[in-house]
Amino acid sequence: MNIAVIGTGYVGLVSGVCFSEIGNRVICVDNNQDKVDMLNAGEVPIYEPGLKELMVANKRAGRLSFTSDIAEAIRESDIIFIAVGTPSLPNGDANLGYVEQVAIEIGTHLESYKIVVTKSTVPVGTNDRVRELIQSISTQPFDVASVPEFLREGSAVKDTLNPDRIVIGTDSERAIKALKKLHRPLTENLIITDIRSAEMIKYASNAFLATKISFINEISNICEKVGADVTRVAEGMGYDKRIGSSFLKAGIGYGGSCFPKDTQALIQIAGKVDYDFRLLKSVVQVNQDQRFNVIRKLEEIFGTVSGRTIAVWGLAFKPDTDDVRDAPAIDIIRYLTEAGAVVKAYDPIATANFRKEMDVASIAWEDNPLKAAKGADALCVLTEWKEFSQMNLMELASMMNEAIMIDGRNVYNKEQIHASGFQYYSVGRPGLN
Ligand code: NAD
Secondary structure, eight states: OEEEEEOOSHHHHHHHHHHHHTTOEEEEEOSOHHHHHHHHTTOOSSOOTTHHHHHHHHHHTTSEEEESOHHHHHHHOSEEEEOOOOOBOTTSOBOOHHHHHHHHHHHHHOOSOEEEEEOSOOOTTHHHHHHHHHHHHOOSOEEEEEOOOOOOTTSHHHHHHSOSOEEEEESOHHHHHHHHHHHTTTOSOEEEEOHHHHHHHHHHHHHHHHHHHHHHHHHHHHHHHHTOOHHHHHHHHHTSTTTOSTTOOOSSOOOSSSHHHHHHHHHHHHHHTTOOOHHHHHHHHHHHHHHTHHHHHHHHHHSOOTTOEEEEEOOSSSTTOOOOTTOHHHHHHHHHHHTTOEEEEEOSSOHHHHHHHOOOTTEEEOSSHHHHHTTOSEEEEOSOOHHHHTSOHHHHHHHSSSOEEEETTOOSOHHHHHHHTOEEEOSSOGGGO
8 A cells, every 4th residue: 555654753653664564655754854864864863673674674675765745745645644743732732733734734735535544642523623624725535534553662663563453533434444454464453433432542541551650659659658569569460350460560650752741631631521530630640749759769868969969870761762751850850950969860872862851061971870870879760771670789889979779660679689788769669678
């Protein structure tokens, strides 16, 4: 099939590459010319395991190309995916400006029947708006569909090639037939539904996962006070098939480009129909508070962090990605620097992106975890990169000014900690302290 994917970010690029991998002819479009030039030169602008190899192979096979010429991409394709960003506006609403802009461009360049598919996460009713915008410009025939994306950064290629399900929301039999054909090589779990339900499935799924995370984080806070171990509690809960073990890892809360903005957007969607989504509001509040547990622990130890040197391991919002959007590390490091601490920061991949968010003189950017820890008064582990779990903790403790660790992701086990000499604080595991 001939596919256009508009927007070559984490979702658009991975989707485009994977659609070409299963034999389609794909044109990826971006209005950022630098990105397009980079992709045409065989470089991937984001870090995503396995992506570069697949991209290069499919480009070479002639199935995948990149352009900033949206008119050409629309002309050459049967199905057009919209995969541009929908970031939060200051009030929490999803910013639909990019989606609407693309809808207008599609309307402008439509010359024959197309299926227009929204992959971006958009509030209920947005696909109707896309239809209206195109119809206001063009008299050509087209159908719209909502096919929300569920990939996870860090395993995006794997998730896209082996999705748990594909949701297809449309009122057009023709679109259903084409979208079934396109997605069937990926999974048999095709959920065919109406457009509004498809739009809602995406928000409900992310809100539910965020709820699980905030739930186990609250349990961890209670565990710390009553002397229980949250990792064992989660394990004991997770074997229950009704609960499931995923997303029950206590830590410093969720971040990234999806959960924070999608929970806020769903609160706004509910508010607009006069529904107060109390549960989700609490989920968001709990998540925000959880980040500051790291600070609370440091201040309990030092009184004030002013004048202290704090090493930070992990800037990305989770391992295996360079994405720092709404990462807990941003709030934590901002607080530390504003409170007068010196921060020595290390991340295997995400440092360059983090520096674009925050680059102040009191942060030293280190290219090695041991250099970051050397001479520090405390070490905070904020992302569970695999390399951190392999560290020699005894050596690490010996090079710090004070061997104090706040492990925000429960990276280390009892044996490692006891042998290390660290004064150790983790999440919901008071027995290890
Ligand atoms: P992103 O910011 O990484 O990428 C968006 C891309 O769209 C950018 O490259 C930008 O230059 C391009 N763009 C913007 N306007 C354009 C236009 N008019 N024409 C052509 N290109 C344009 O965003 P992302 O993380 O890939 O997310 C895209 C959507 O998918 C969002 O709605 C997001 O909520 C959703 N989503 C993201 C993830 C994720 O893990 N990142 C997962 C599921 C769903």
